[in-house]
Amino acid sequence: MALTVPSAPPKHLAELQARAHALTGYTFADLAHVAGWQVPADFRKAKGWTGQLIELFLGATAGSKPEQDFPDLGVELKTIPITPDGKPLETTYVCIAPLTGYNGVEWETSNVRNKLRHVLWIPVDGRRQIPIPERIVGVPILWQPSLEEEAILKADWEELTEFITLGRVDQVTARHGTALQLRPKAANARVATRSVGPDGAPVQTLPRGFYLKTHFTQRILRHALGLTDG
Template identity: 25%
Template sequence: MIYETIEELMIKAQAAEGKTFGQIDTTGRIKNLRSKGTLGNIIEESYFGYEINSVSKPDFENLGVELKVTPFKKNKNGTYSAKERLVLNIIDYMNEFKLTFETSSFMSKAAKMLIMLYQYKPDVEINDYQIFKAFLNDFSEEDLAVMRRDWETIVTKIRNGEAHLISEADTMYLSASTKGANKLSVRPQPYSALVAKQRAFSLKASYMTGLIRKYLTPEHMESFSKKGELQVKSLEEILNERFKPHYGKRVDRLCTEVGIKYNPSNKSMIPHLMARLLGVKKNDINEIEEFSKANIKFKTVGREPDNSIREHMSFKKVNFDTVIVEEWEESELYQLFAEQKYLFLVFRYTESYKPKVKRIPYFEGIKLWNMPQQTIEGELYDLWMQLRKVVDEGVELIPKGKRVFNNLPGPSFNGVSHLRPKASNGKDKTLLPDGQWITKQSYWLDREFIQKILYDE
């Protein structure tokens, strides 16, 4: 069926709100749950009445509108989040670099999208999922400016013969996500004899979360950038401009300046302080719109007077039950670094460390960082493989005095990442697959690796 106007198309789309996929499906496709595209295919074929295809042009070609059916979920705190990234089209490395952003394969697909949201519920049958909301999305000029820079970042690597080094974390909103059955899903690239993983232009799940909240909830996240500012400056440039006037100031004085209590034992103090320095009312830097949409998490780094870093940097706790069954690109370790950027908030101490002596640091600077793809597929992958091997064979727990050591890959493993305990006390333990109990472990980045990141500017 051909829809003559966007208004006609939207009337049809919004009439689906409240309907279940079981009610819409007239083809029996919903029974084939092995295909990820099943639900989208049901809407295309049964509801809008057009044949499924994989052409590069928009689904409703005469209107320039692409149809996307995507899930969201309701979080425990009542907020909504995207369940997954929104995948658009496979990147043709051999041709994409010849285009401009305006003529890119991404823009030909995503310039105008009809997005139909359904709520994912793990305890509900798929045929009972309901279409929750249908809306026509037009990107804001600010978002398009960020996506233009993202596209240029991706294409620059293609043009340099480095398509094999592309990482999702290279970019802010628009990413090049891996797309294929396995590691053998590869494509040729220009200017290099090396093949590169097959990838697709995608809108990050974090960006989709912001988009979903915009349409589903009246309360929006607070932004620190001025209207139109992201059209002419990168996020990193804006962050440096906002924070630079505060470099060299002691943290307790910064707290006084913004009107919050200095309490180093309060873990929320630093994110609260940073949010205030950016000029927003939110109490947590992670709740700011730009950080949420670009999937940026903050981490604090403490430098000693001699420039060294005393502590390793901790991340997520290890889930030993899933690590031996998950695929690499679906693993929690891969997602920690392949899909996220980190904002390092750097603080410096002017007095040497002494046990039990409190020190007040100075705010020194920031660095926006993501792990290079070579490191992800190198040292990080090696850590994951060694962890799987040890857990599969059975972790060795070795009592020595009052302590218990193990053979998990530790700080001397590869100079980049390792495992070590992170628990509230010695009794804070988790069960291993072989039935042994072990002190809860987390993924860490080596302090020497962090120092190298900060000095490689």
């Protein structure tokens, strides 16, 4: 079957999975050629290029909106660069972390849970020694968190949002959270957003984002492949 760019989003989950599986084994150069895109020389000035290319071929519609990439199906798309043995090479961005307005917000109604309740993972070759055009798309994984995984994510979210609401966001480090991480997300250090200080007064700080730690996403991939934790 010839590879094409769909003209409409998938109507059902089986169609989305079929589109994802159809990409398996293709190189970035193959996909870019069909899409009429140029492959970047490096990703330093083309951050997000891979994800946007995959979105195009799957028919994602949400873009940067605070909803799943496939809102009609309730599925989020995550492209994840890995090594040949299935180790993620970087943390996975989930969504922006609001630094105000948490009154009445609970885990069950949070955007983090909304984004992670049903995820289509698209592993891609992330090795830097492989030229970008030659990197290939791996086998997709459709994942929903188990009760144990959701409990871990909920506990992390509650811990991290407590830091935010108490005006202690600047005290959060990479060591906080088991699966979920809160860290700055900005193009440069001059970008600032409104937050709450320790005394409750408004302050300016770097925007933050929620990320999944690599050991958590590696566990997801290994379980999907029927491997034990290692």
